[in-house]
Amino acid sequence: MENLGSILAKLDTFKANRDSDLPQDEELDSPVSCDICHDKGWLTPKLPTGHPDFGTIKSCECRQNIKQEEMTNRLLSYSNLGSLARYTFETLNVDNAKEDLFRQAFISCSNYSELPSGWMMINGPHGSGKTHLSAAIANRCISTGKPAFFIYVPDLMDHLRSSYTNNLDFEYDDLFDQVKNAPILILDGIPGNNTSNWASEKLNQILNHRSNGRLPTVLTTSENPISLDPFIKSRIFDESLCDLVETGSQPGIDEEDPSLGAIPKNLSLMNFETFNPKGRRGNSNLEPILESARKYSQTPDGWLTFYSNNSGVGKTHLAIAIANYRLSIGDEVFFAVVEELMDRLRSGYSPDNSINSSAMFDRVKDSNLLILDDLGNEHDTDWAQKTIYHLLVYRHNHRLPTVITTRTDFSSEADRSAQASRIQDPNIGQILSINAPDYRLGRTSNK
Numbered sequence: 416m417e418n419l420g421s422i423l424a425k426l427d428t429f430k431a432n433r434d435s436d437l438p439q440d441e442e443l444d445s446p447v448s449c450d451i452c453h454d455k456g457w458l459t460p461k462l463p464t465g466h467p468d469f470g471t472i473k474s475c476e477c478r479q480n481i482k483q484e485e486m487t488n489r490l491l492s493y494s495n496l497g498s499l500a501r502y503t504f505e506t507l508n509v510d511n512a513k514e515d516l517f518r519q520a521f522i523s524c525s526n527y528s529e530l531p532s533g534w535m536m537i538n539g540p541h542g543s544g545k546t547h548l549s550a551a552i553a554n555r556c557i558s559t560g561k562p563a564f565f566i567y568v569p570d571l572m573d574h575l576r577s578s579y580t581n582n583l584d585f586e587y588d589d590l591f592d593q594v595k596n597a598p599i600l601i602l603d604g605i606p607g608n609n610t611s612n613w614a615s616e617k618l619n620q621i622l623n624h625r626s627n628g629r630l631p632t633v634l635t636t637s638e639n640p641i642s643l644d645p646f647i648k649s650r651i652f653d654e655s656l657c658d659l660v661e662t663g664s665q666p667g668i669d670e671e672d673p674s675l676g677a678i679p680k681n682l683s684l685m686n687f688e689t690f691n692p693k694g695r696r697g698n699s700n701l702e703p704i705l706e707s708a709r710k711y712s713q714t715p716d717g718w719l720t721f722y723s724n725n726s727g728v729g730k731t732h733l734a735i736a737i738a739n740y741r742l743s744i745g746d747e748v749f750f751a752v753v754e755e756l757m758d759r760l761r762s763g764y765s766p767d768n769s770i771n772s773s774a775m776f777d778r779v780k781d782s783n784l785l786i787l788d789d790l791g792n793e794h795d796t797d798w799a800q801k802t803i804y805h806l807l808v809y810r811h812n813h814r815l816p817t818v819i820t821t822r823t824d825f826s827s828e829a830d831r832s833a834q835a836s837r838i839q840d841p842n843i844g845q846i847l848s849i850n851a852p853d854y855r856l857g858r859t860s861n862k
Contacts, residue, residue, distance in 0.1 A: 451475050494553055496565050502550035504528070517544060520660040524548045527658070528555035531599050531631035536651045538636055539662030545635040548662065549601045552633055556599050564597035568604045572614045591617075595624045598631070605636040607643060607773040611797060619646045626650050642773035675759070675775065676749040676782070678738060685735040687712075691854070699851030701729060707847055712737040715784055715816035718844030722821055727853035730820035734786050737818055741784050749782035753803070754793040760802060776802070780809045784816045790834075791823030804833055811837040817844075 452475035462468055494500075509521050520537065527535050528551065535552075537545045553563040574590060594600060605618075623646070625632045636643065640651050640659065651657050687709055692701040704721070711719045715737070721730040738748045756779065760772050779785065793799050810817050825835035825846070839846065 449475060494557055494563050494565055496550060496553055499546070499550040499565065500554060502547045503554050504551045507544070507547060507551065516661045516663055520544075520548060520662045523658065523660045524552055525555075527633075528552040529559075531556060531561065533629060534626070534632045534634065534650065534657035536634045536636070536640065536657055536659045537662060538638075538640055538659065540664075541637050543663035545637070545662050546603055549603055549633050549635050553599070553601050561599060562597070563599035563601060564594065565601040565603065566594065568602050568606060568618065571602070572617065575617060576613075591621075595621050596630075599633075600625065600630065601633040601635075603635045605634050605638070605643065605647065607638040607776075611801070615644055619644065622647060622650060626653075626656060629656065638773045642777065676751065676778070678735060678742075678748075678750045682731070682735050683739070685732045686739050687736045690729065690732055690736060699728075699849070701849065701851055704729075704847045704849060705733065707845075708733045708737055711818075712740040715741065715818075717814060718811075718817045718819065718838065718840075720819040720821065720825075720838055720844065720846040721849060722824070722846050723849040723851070724822050724824065725849075725851070725853055726822070728849045728851040729854065730849060731788055734788060734818045734820050738784065738786050747783040748786065749779055749784070750786040750788070751779065752788045753790045756787075757793050757799045757802065761798070776806075780806050780815075782815075784818070785810065786818045786820075788820050790819050790821045791825075792821075807834055807837050811840070811843060814843060 460468055460473060496502075504521070504525050507521060509518050516539075520539075524535070524537065531552075537548055539545050550565060553565045556563040571594065602621075606614075610618075622632070624630075634651070640648060643651070651659060687705070690705060692705045693699065708719070708721075719737075721733055723730060735750070738750055741748050760776060790803075793803070809815075819838065825832065825838050837843070
């Protein structure tokens with residue numbers, strides 16, 4: 416048996432070898448950042464023998480701070496706030512707010528963030544602080560340990576739609592359930608009625624689930640709440656569920672864009688007196704069509720459509736002549752080139768645009784006399800066709816005076832187009848087909 420001296424000698428040798436393996440220039444005594452536990456992360460309380468906690472190990476305060484920071488980082492990652500993490504109540508200068516409405520909204524949102532319960536709808540024009548307030552609610556919740564999920568509604572719809580066909584790093588069901596069951600959900604940018612059926616259905620499914628469970632939910636919209644989807648509107652105006660706050664008063668359409676609906680300056684001189692019914696070379700059927708346009712201008716009733724597959728035959732001139740006569744006797748007229756109207760309505764859904772699309776659409780569909788120039792030449796998108804469909808159905812149902820110019824032969828689309836069916840309805844109006852060459856091509860040069 417090996418004696419004790421030999422064993423101790425080997426131990427000393429092992430220790431010496433271990434010591435020699437350490438880098439000579441390494442500093443063993445690194446600075447201590449916590450004076451309580453000396454960076455151990457735990458400590459044993461100094462207590463008398465017999466105390467229930469004698470000999471127990473407790474987490475140090477520094478470890479608690481680290482856990483809180485980790486928790487906050489995890490909540491921020493979950494929240495989807497991204498760059499909006501800087502939007503807080505503290506960074507809002509309420510003293511410089513232009514309207515008392517915003518100050519009241521600030522107080523309501525701040526109170527809600529302390530104890531989120533039920534729904535809150537933040538309504539106001541673009542640029543009035545809705546997104547800042549909703550993000551501030553999310554950030555306040557996160558700072559107090561409450562998970563909140565923030566998402567812009569059009570982005571949510573895009574993500575859900577893409578997950579059907581693309582190989583994304585999330586599944587449709589995962590995202591849908593995350594939004595539907597989020598402890599606190601913030602949906603920024605609730606759209607008006609001009610959304611696809613699929614998007615409306617998905618949004619209503621989410622909101623129905625959350626209203627049934629009375630889950631804390633914050634919504635923002637620049638639309639007039641009255642013009643929202645009937646399902647969403649019924650929840651917003653349920654006082655037992657939702658608190659409605661406003662960040663500012665909505666500007667009128669005329670304040671936003673005074674040119675909207677007005678006849679362009681270069682067309683304003685078009686009237687019946689300046690119209691040449693002989694056309695170019697006198698080869699046309701314009702004289703009876705001019706007489707029909709004059710009669711309609713006297714007592715507009717129903718619809719009048721000017722059709723020709725050629726340009727420059729006088730369709731727009733006759734429509735403007737009707738409009739100018741009605742304006743001269745004090746009537747209200749709304750003129751729009753259809754493609755430009757669709758662009759304006761669509762731009763209203765941009766977060767950076769001050770246009771209220773719902774209010775604009777209401778003004779178009781309810782106008783005393785509507786002139787739709789070049790119908791059928793607009794971009795053929797689902798959104799545009801749905802918007803035009805709603806416009807024509809409304810005016811058809813209410814028999815509102817409408818003048819249309821078009822190069823589209825709607826008679827060939829009667830079996831498949833709801834628009835064509837209404838335009839051709841003999842009970843509400845007539846189509847005047849113009850047979851004439853392009854008048855512009857017959858102009859002589861001054862050279």
